[in-house]
Amino acid sequence: xxxxxxxxxxxxxxxxxxxxxxxxxxxxxxxxxxxxxxxxxxxxxxxxxxxxxxxxxxxxxxxxxxxxxxxxxxxxxxxxxxxxxxxxxxxxxxxxxxxxxxxxxxxxxxxxxxxxxxxxxxxxxxxxxxxxxxxxxxxxxxxxxxxxxxxxxxxxxxxxxxxxxxxxxxxxxxxxxxxxxxxxxxxxxxxxxxxxxxxxxxxxxxxxxxxxxxxxxxxxxxxxxxxxxxxxxxxxxxxxxxxxxxxxxxxxxxxxxxxxxxxxxxxxxxxxxxxxxxxxxxxxxxxxxxxxxxxxxxxxxxxxxxxxxxxxxxxxxxxxxxxxxxxxxxxxxxxx
Ligand code: UDP
Ligand code: MG
Numbered sequence: 082x083x084x085x086x087x088x089x090x091x092x093x094x095x096x097x098x099x100x101x102x103x104x105x106x107x108x109x110x111x112x113x114x115x116x117x118x119x120x121x122x123x124x125x126x127x128x129x130x131x132x133x134x135x136x137x138x139x140x141x142x143x144x145x146x147x148x149x150x151x152x153x154x155x156x157x158x159x160x161x162x163x164x165x166x167x168x169x170x171x172x173x174x175x176x177x178x179x180x181x182x183x184x185x186x187x188x189x190x191x192x193x194x195x196x197x198x199x200x201x202x203x204x205x206x207x208x209x210x211x212x213x214x215x216x217x218x219x220x221x222x223x224x225x226x227x228x229x230x231x232x233x234x235x236x237x238x239x240x241x242x243x244x245x246x247x248x249x250x251x252x253x254x255x256x257x258x259x260x261x262x263x264x265x266x267x268x269x270x271x272x273x274x275x276x277x278x279x280x281x282x283x284x285x286x287x288x289x290x291x292x293x294x295x296x297x298x299x300x301x302x303x304x305x306x307x308x309x310x311x312x313x314x315x316x317x318x319x320x321x322x323x324x325x326x327x328x329x330x331x332x333x334x335x336x337x338x339x340x341x342x343x344x345x346x347x348x349x350x351x352x353x354x355x356x357x358x359x360x361x362x363x364x365x366x367x368x369x370x371x372x373x374x375x376x377x378x379x380x381x382x383x384x385x386x387x388x389x390x391x392x393x394x395x396x397x398x399x400x401x402x403x404x405x406x407x408x409x410x411x412x413x414x415x416x417x
Contacts, residue, residue, distance in 0.1 A: 086118040087114075087191075088119075091123050091177070092178065094128055096179065097131040099286060100132065100139070104139055106180070111145070119145050120168070126154050127154035133150060136150075140391050147389075147390060148389060152386060155384045157240070157289075158261065162383055163383075163384050177241065182239070191243070200244045202276070203241040204238050206279050206280070222302070229303050230309070232264065232306055235267070235275060257305065259305050259376070260305075268306075311366065382406060394407075
């Protein structure tokens with residue numbers, strides 16, 4: 082396939098401090114790669130700072146800059162999803178706004194795509210400026226992921242990657258509410274490759290992932306791509322059933338052969354609490370899956386928009402339901 086147009090998809094949540102710089106760096110690259118047409122698709126994920134104003138001002142002057150404004154904060158993964166629905170490029174580069182991922186890597190990525198790869202993952206070689214805690218939790222997450230799931234999630238790859246339009250079309254048809262992009266990329270197939278880069282420190286501002294968001298993200302990753310937590314419950318119950326049977330046999334022998342009656346209230350109560358605990362734990366694991374069925378069953382749109390800038394609806398070929406809904410209200414939007 083020939084690549085003529087490149088789309089950068091940039092989720093932004095309260096990134097007003099970094100936007101002018103990332104815009105400067107990306108326009109510089111666009112100048113160097115003059116053979117390609119560029120599109121800078123910013124997804125404003127319900128920011129509460131000046132992100133909106135800054136993006137609108139840039140879009141006013143440069144029509145390669147396109148903006149989707151979410152009506153509320155939906156999270157990084159949803160912002161990526163929306164960006165992919167609206168992207169019109171032949172090659173798409175998903176990148177964080179904070180310049181931890183160098184946008185210049187697009188050149189290497191394009192080389193790989195020309196070689197015939199359809200997904201190019203960027204893997205971080207080092208991660209300066211990250212706390213020990215962040216590195217440790219990230220490590221634990223990848224380990225848990227690979228133990229519980231049969232799909233391989235590439236270690237130390239965030240959401241910085243390039244892919245071709247057919248890949249985008251395939252992924253856009255995955256509409257699960259609890260999305261975990263890395264997991265989706267690991268199941269879709271296609272020809273994939275990894276390139277390495279050194280991660281920079283955040284250009285400005287601070288991480289938008291609180292511990293709670295990180296935890297939610299990790300649980301999502303595991304529950305959405307593996308049913309093994311349920312299987313672990315089954316093994317647990319076999320183990321308990323087995324040991325309680327053995328214990329029952331022993332008490333029978335104690336009673337009828339040795340004629341000793343157990344005075345052990347304490348052990349009984351301890352056991353009771355232990356078993357109740359395990360029960361509740363298992364119920365909560367099953368419950369987590371049921372919650373997902375429930376939320377999936379509601380079939381709410383994944384995101385909804387407050388406003389757009391420079392989006393040409395005629396150009397967009399995704400048939401995502403969210404876009405259909407936006408088109409219905411198109412006239413009320415201030416888009417040109
Ligand atoms: N982000 C977002 N919505 C959120 C949280 C983050 O769109 O609710 C964006 C954020 O603006 C950035 C990217 O996702 O472009 C990655 O976030 P961040 O750099 O804070 O995460 P980290 O690099 O610390 O994992
Ligand atoms: Mg970051």
